[in-house]
Amino acid sequence: MMKTNYFENLINEIDLNSPPPENEPQRQAWYLARAAHLVTARKKEAGRDLTFRVETFGCQMNARDSEKIIGILERAGFSEAASEDADFLVYNTCTVRDNADQRVFGRLGRAGHLKRNRPGMKIAVCGCMVQEKTNVEKIQKSYRFVDLIFGTHNLYRFAEYLCNTLESEGMQIEIWDRADRIVEALPAARKYSFKSGTNITFGCNNFCSYCIVPYVRGRERSRAPQDILRECEQLAADGVVEIMLLGQNVNSYGKDLETPCSFAQLLEEVCRIEGLKRIRFMTPHPKDLSDDVIRVVRDNAKIARHIHLPLQSGSDRILKRMNRHYTKDQYIALAQKIRAQIPDVSITTDIIVGFPGENDVDIDDTIDVVRTVGFDNAFTFIYSKRAGTPAAKMPDQVPEADKSRMFDRVLQAVQETAHGRAQHLTGRTMEALAEEVNVKDSRYITARLSNNMLVHVPGDPSMVGKMLQVRLDDCRGFYFFGTVVEK
Numbered sequence: 001m002m003k004t005n006y007f008e009n010l011i012n013e014i015d016l017n018s019p020p021p022e023n024e025p026q027r028q029a030w031y032l033a034r035a036a037h038l039v040t041a042r043k044k045e046a047g048r049d050l051t052f053r054v055e056t057f058g059c060q061m062n063a064r065d066s067e068k069i070i071g072i073l074e075r076a077g078f079s080e081a082a083s084e085d086a087d088f089l090v091y092n093t094c095t096v097r098d099n100a101d102q103r104v105f106g107r108l109g110r111a112g113h114l115k116r117n118r119p120g121m122k123i124a125v126c127g128c129m130v131q132e133k134t135n136v137e138k139i140q141k142s143y144r145f146v147d148l149i150f151g152t153h154n155l156y157r158f159a160e161y162l163c164n165t166l167e168s169e170g171m172q173i174e175i176w177d178r179a180d181r182i183v184e185a186l187p188a189a190r191k192y193s194f195k196s197g198t199n200i201t202f203g204c205n206n207f208c209s210y211c212i213v214p215y216v217r218g219r220e221r222s223r224a225p226q227d228i229l230r231e232c233e234q235l236a237a238d239g240v241v242e243i244m245l246l247g248q249n250v251n252s253y254g255k256d257l258e259t260p261c262s263f264a265q266l267l268e269e270v271c272r273i274e275g276l277k278r279i280r281f282m283t284p285h286p287k288d289l290s291d292d293v294i295r296v297v298r299d300n301a302k303i304a305r306h307i308h309l310p311l312q313s314g315s316d317r318i319l320k321r322m323n324r325h326y327t328k329d330q331y332i333a334l335a336q337k338i339r340a341q342i343p344d345v346s347i348t349t350d351i352i353v354g355f356p357g358e359n360d361v362d363i364d365d366t367i368d369v370v371r372t373v374g375f376d377n378a379f380t381f382i383y384s385k386r387a388g389t390p391a392a393k394m395p396d397q398v399p400e401a402d403k404s405r406m407f408d409r410v411l412q413a414v415q416e417t418a419h420g421r422a423q424h425l426t427g428r429t430m431e432a433l434a435e436e437v438n439v440k441d442s443r444y445i446t447a448r449l450s451n452n453m454l455v456h457v458p459g460d461p462s463m464v465g466k467m468l469q470v471r472l473d474d475c476r477g478f479y480f481f482g483t484v485v486e487k
């Protein structure tokens with residue numbers, strides 16, 4: 001776990017006999033000190049460890065938020081459980097599509113059964129789903145065993161909520177409509193010792209007509225460049241070699257700061273940090289991916305040769321109704337510029353199929369972009385109606401059968417281009433960061449290329465976290481089998 005020394009010092013200076021301070025992050029330090037006190041006492045009482053489990057749904061933002069939650073739980077003295085049968089269970093939820101909601105409710109139902117057999121178990125639900133009133137009402141009505149519900153804007157107060165939950169019975173709910181501030185310096189755990197994500201912006205201002213994110217994550221806010229750089233430096237000092245800069249639209253980074261700083265400038269600064277070997281970012285919106293950013297990627301070998309550039313649709317008519325602010329031709333021109341400027345770059349994308357009013361002619365356009373750009377990979381989603389978004393009110397919703405037929409068409413085109421793109425790398429030797437022991441066969445290590453593709457190589461756990469030179473021997477569609485070679 002990465003401990004920010006500043007925060008650790010705050011905790012050590014806390015006097016639990018005085019009331020909790022009003023200022024942040026001092027207030028959270030006070031509550032964390034108190035939670036640690038309570039956990040120590042309870043462990044003694046029970047004569048065993050207390051455990052936690054955090055189940056994460058959704059995107060990289062949520063993954064990073066979960067690391068912040070875990071950082072607090074670990075500092076409070078809980079140890080991680082192997083399953084949801086734990087003393088403190090957290091569901092960090094996503095609501096971007098309906099099936100994300102359904103999965104959480106299913107899991108929550110089962111957690112209720114676990115709680116019956118585990119006295120003192122606490123269950124928390126947080127994240128994007130609970131920013132929607134209807135979901136909170138549903139939990140209040142049908143999942144009454146839940147102890148704590150908190151939203152995305154007040155996550156920084158988790159230590160306080162944790163402490164209150166440990167000390168009280170009944171359901172505690174705190175959801176805010178908007179963020180009041182960005183609180184720096186709180187501790188965060190890391191899933192991997194050698195790579196990490198760092199938020200650069202929170203929220204989104206784009207209001208794509210299908211998307212719930214701006215409603216559940218609020219308006220866009222940038223972290224100050226010095227805070228981001230300080231965090232990256234600390235991570236590097238702590239052994240992290242790969243950092244992913246996270247934002248719903250990284251290109252608009254810095255526009256809201258008192259002293260504006262562009263995303264390209266920030267990227268260049270992060271590249272200067274010693275010890276970092278690879279820098280990634282997610283997600284650039286095609287409407288404003290600047291030439292400066294392309295140049296910075298081209299000129300800095302540390303930046304991954306990978307641009308995730310969500311297309312959503314290739315039809316101008318649909319793009320307009322989606323409120324995406326680019327046309328098919330503009331998207332293609334941008335992708336071609338990226339390919340021309342950055343050798344070996346991979347371009348991946350997100351596509352939504354079955355948006356209101358969409359028909360097979362629109363899908364022809366989408367498939368045309370898929371083939372023209374030649375995506376290295378694509379996540380294809382069936383449109384999911386999100387209450388409260390403009391698209392949900394559009395009258396021409398597409399029948400499920402049509403959605404699924406159009407989905408199959410797009411998927412087939414995507415698979416063809418992706419296989420072709422991977423195939424042409426066969427035989428090359430490239431740098432790959434060893435990430436983990438292969439889940440299916442422990443004689444192999446799974447490593448990630450700069451272009452985000454995976455390669456499995458014979459090896460052992462000591463390689464994890466190291467940058468390897470790997471020959472890509474055998475292409476298996478989206479991934480490779482390879483061998484480590486000497487430089």
Ligand code: SAH
Nearest residue numbers: 210211248283310350351352381382383384
């Ligand atoms: N900010 C990022 C992505 C956020 S959500 C961006 O703009 O690209 C991740 C992906 O989920 C989106 O790219 C989109 O393809 C998909 N998505 C969002 N809302 C959706 C909906 N209502 N139905 C289906 N897919 C959706």
Ligand code: SF4
Nearest residue numbers: 204206207208211213
């Ligand atoms: Fe959603 Fe669009 Fe914002 Fe991405 S840019 S989070 S798709 S509103």
Ligand code: F3S
Nearest residue numbers: 058059094095096128
């Ligand atoms: Fe889901 Fe929230 Fe991310 S809705 S995709 S977890 S921002």
